[in-house]
Amino acid sequence: MPRNTTRHTLAAVSVISLALLATGCSGGAPGTGTESSAAAKAFTVWDPYPQHTEGSDWAKRISACGDKAGVKIERTAYDTQALTNQALLAAQEGTAADVILLDNPAVSTLADTGALIDMESVGLDTSAIEPNLLAPGVLDGKTYGIPLGANTLALYYNADVLAKAGVDPASITDWASFQTALTKVKDAGSKAITFSAIGTEEGSFQFLPFFWGSGADLKDLDSPAAVEALELWTNWVKTGIAPNSVISNSQNTTWEEFLTGDFGFAVNGTWQVNAAAKAPFKSGYIPIPAKSGGVAPAPTGGEFLLMPVQKDESRYDTSKKIIECMSTNEGQVETANTFAYYIPATSDGQGLLLKQHPELKVWVDAVNKAKGRTSDNLGTNYPIISEQLWTAVQNSLSGAASPADALKAAQKAASEKTSK
């Protein structure tokens, strides 16, 4: 009897530890890959839209594309930055989703790891897509993704505030006329402009229309044109044209500030069109002016549809169908209507959208003049340069360094890091 009890205990303990070991091991290497191939029919899609919960129009649209392709889709939503990390980790483990919607400046970094299938090899046609909008998905001549649509930045204005200050938005055509308008708004007792200069990618994203609009190049962060652009922003903060809080404002916070009705202008994106229409004041939008006139190139925003490499190559056919369903002209217009984040990336799609919503013309024009952040052959170097750029903006706006010194330090750090 006693020996039996001990034996039982022993057996139980070793079974438990074996079980622990087993679960521990599979915990170390996530089993999503084996699970999904075992369940054969379930296809996985990752996107960066956690705000669209299950049952939202967007979730329904994805599952409808699954139904069309004859499979059930399991969708998981991540925060934008978290999704980039998740995609890298999954690529390492070989457990990536069948389709990922990834923020466009991260596409070339992921493509460079070899974790993505190029669109030509699975027979997805990208020729109809506007080259400037497709550019972030192109690396070394191959296309690794299809834009779900595109968005960009423009200047929203509060018509009531502008009327009170006697400013006509149509008069803003270059930096000089813009400065005059801002000063008038400020002198009329309102806050002139708000934007986001936060120390993240959003800060660089918002600064780029001014940086490029001044004629500067991301390969040369401390050029006189670049310094001039940073001086423009720095002086706005120094003279009280822009509030000091822009240094820590995300684009969302900026928008909330604008919605208070106290501000004349706000730099923000296509995705706020619906919110602007619902604002308690009359609002409108104009393109961001370039320094010496015309429209400044704004950076393209938006997600790309990607196909990560899978062990089971037979899955590609279905993934391709899902991507096609979401990226046809009609599909792009539907996406644009589902959430006003996007302008279609093909001129036919844009034509279709304008027929339904002629008021979006400013945005269609802005998107067509927009520039990919990873363009100019920057590719995987863009994220490194961008980090230095937003750091320089932060240092200059907060007064830690002069615009010229901040950009000089940024250029030095960027060239050290990119030459590695």
Add this chain to the structure above:
Amino acid sequence: MTTTPAPVRTRAGDRAAPAAPPLRPRRRPNDTSQWIAWAFVTPLMIYLVLFYAFPLYRNIELSLHDYTPRAFVRGNAEFVGFQNYADIFGSSSFAKAATNTALFTIGSIAFQYAAGLALAVFFRANFKLSAVLRGLFLIPWLLPMIVSASAWAWMFNSDNGIINAALRVVGLDPVNWLTSPDVALTSVIIANIWLGIPFNLVILYSGLQNIPADYYEAASLDGANAWQQFWRLTFPLLKPVSAITLLLGLIYTLKVVDLIWIMTAGGPGDTSTTFATWSYREAFGAGNPDFSPAAAVGNLLIVVALAFGLIYLQMQRKLEKQ
């Protein structure tokens, strides 16, 4: 339940056969108990290896290779020895991050400890509502970090924050709490002190409960006033508890990322960057994940924490000898 009758029967068996050689039956339980001991230790060992030893090994491995995103996915990172550490020490951010880490840690725990101790002594005198008040002081501990850090960020907002609004009412100039390079670090330290007071209060208060009331009685009979009682009795008797409070506080504070990240993201520029946020920024904060330098900074933090742990052990040994 099943094991209780077992020893009785063994003893009965021993009594029934006194002539049997005593070695065998005695050794067997010893053997099995050895086995049982191992069986009980094994799950713990497996747990420790999987969740402590392996991540630590992986972190060291990451820091000795050059893991670009490409190498990370393909698993063919180049071995670079201590190059990442050399880069970290040579980086323009190093001096700033080191100073900030020291200021953040020392500033936080000094004020947390002082405030926690003062409150603990205050609450030692039981008065009406003291339990309720003590409970209220725990609130910072109960709130999720994202809530308290965001609340502080809003209060510190340059244009719409309540703190600047209060300053304006009193007629003072508003301060750019989170966006001025000179003030940002102080602001995150203030928020962190507020967060750390409950922890210090709870531990020091329980330490105070262990000091016998007779001592204070004797002291007051000898004519010691409250101030003398604190410095001659409370403070020296609380030394062991204070030491562990400070050590734990130090380790918690060294590794703070979330609070700083939510409030300033280490900015403006790198004026509120500590080692912990620097490591986070390298790995996850920018578009280009740099796991190797991030791991190197992380290991540096582990070494610092370990050094203070050893100092603590040394101190404890000295106290025990006394």
